[in-house]
Amino acid sequence: MDKHPIITDLETRKTSKHYDPTRRVSSEDMEVLYESLRLTASSINSQPWKFIVIESEEAKGRLEKTFARKNFHNKKHITDGSHVILLAHNPRYAIEDFAKVVDTDIANGRGDNSSESRNRALSKFSFAESKMDATRNNAEWTKAQVYIALGNALHVLARLDVDGTPMEGIDPELISEEFEQELDGYVCEVALVVGYHHPEGGNAKLPKSRLPRKDVLKIL
Ligand SMILES: Cc1cc2nc3c(=O)[nH]c(=O)nc-3n(C[C@H](O)[C@H](O)[C@H](O)COP(=O)(O)O)c2cc1C
Known part of the structure; x- marks a missing residue:
């Protein structure tokens, strides 16, 4: 082969x-x-x-x-x-950084821009938060x-x-x-x-x- x-x-x-x-x-x-x-x-x-x-x-x-x-x-x-x-x-990846991603997703047709749907998408940021230390550093x-x-x-x-x-x-x-x-x-x-x-x-x-x-x- x-x-x-x-x-x-x-x-x-x-x-x-x-x-x-x-x-x-x-x-x-x-x-x-x-x-x-x-x-x-x-x-x-x-x-x-x-x-x-x-x-x-x-x-x-x-x-x-x-x-x-x-x-x-x-x-x-x-x-x-x-x-x-x-x-x-x-x-220090923060919610403001992730909001930019979510808004780009909406602009690209991945999800609608109702506040309910946007908030649901934003809630995924909890994963980035789970990677933070006490000083909100998530560099690792x-x-x-x-x-x-x-x-x-x-x-x-x-x-x-x-x-x-x-x-x-x-x-x-x-x-x-x-x-x-x-x-x-x-x-x-x-x-x-x-x-x-x-x-x-x-x-x-x-x-x-x-x-x-x-x-x-x-x-x-
Ligand atoms: C994360 C990473 C860091 C590396 N840093 C260096 C470096 O500072 N200098 C260098 O000459 N090679 C560096 N290398 C190259 C590795 O030595 C090389 O990838 C490894 O020996 C395997 O050889 P190959 O890439 O030719 O298959 C790095 C490779 C990786 C993946």
Whole structure:
């Protein structure tokens, strides 16, 4: 039996460790990536994220500054990669944020705008509340949603034949300072570099390596 194309995509996708600084991802491919981020599923459709795209040389320079204290090995991905996406989460997702989702749902034809129906939809916010600590921080839950977008993006990049490097090796504190205005209180703890691997060096020719299925999957 032929290998399913999804499996081929996932086997050939590799986190690039060395980017070709001469190549840029087309705006058509970036558009697909942006839409895939926006269309990502999230708990109660909360969408508690912001995706900040670092494309210009000026923005890259600002991001490079945030590698002043740690994770130096990741800095060259910023310089050599084509784009970087900061995936940020809202650490205090509140009822006002969810109301925006509910009103968008109504505008998109999912539910009517009677106050009874709107209130019923809003009551789902109790789930976000159940994830809050005593200070109304629900970052652990909103951050988990951002990782769904990251996973989605990695698969989309594989289909587009574009390379990517997810990076937790960043400095959230310095990123918060440098991009304070753009983040507007959101927190970035993971970023995604997008580009094309360098023809020499890096890990592009290494085989994919994962634990055997018996160690990670059980069918009951
Ligand atoms: C959440 C996450 C964070 C990661 N952080 C980094 C990072 O900071 N720097 C880096 O070079 N690779 C990073 N990686 C890449 C992993 O090392 C890589 O995905 C893993 O070794 C599997 O290799 P593959 O993606 O080529 O299959 C990260 C991957 C994930 C999913």
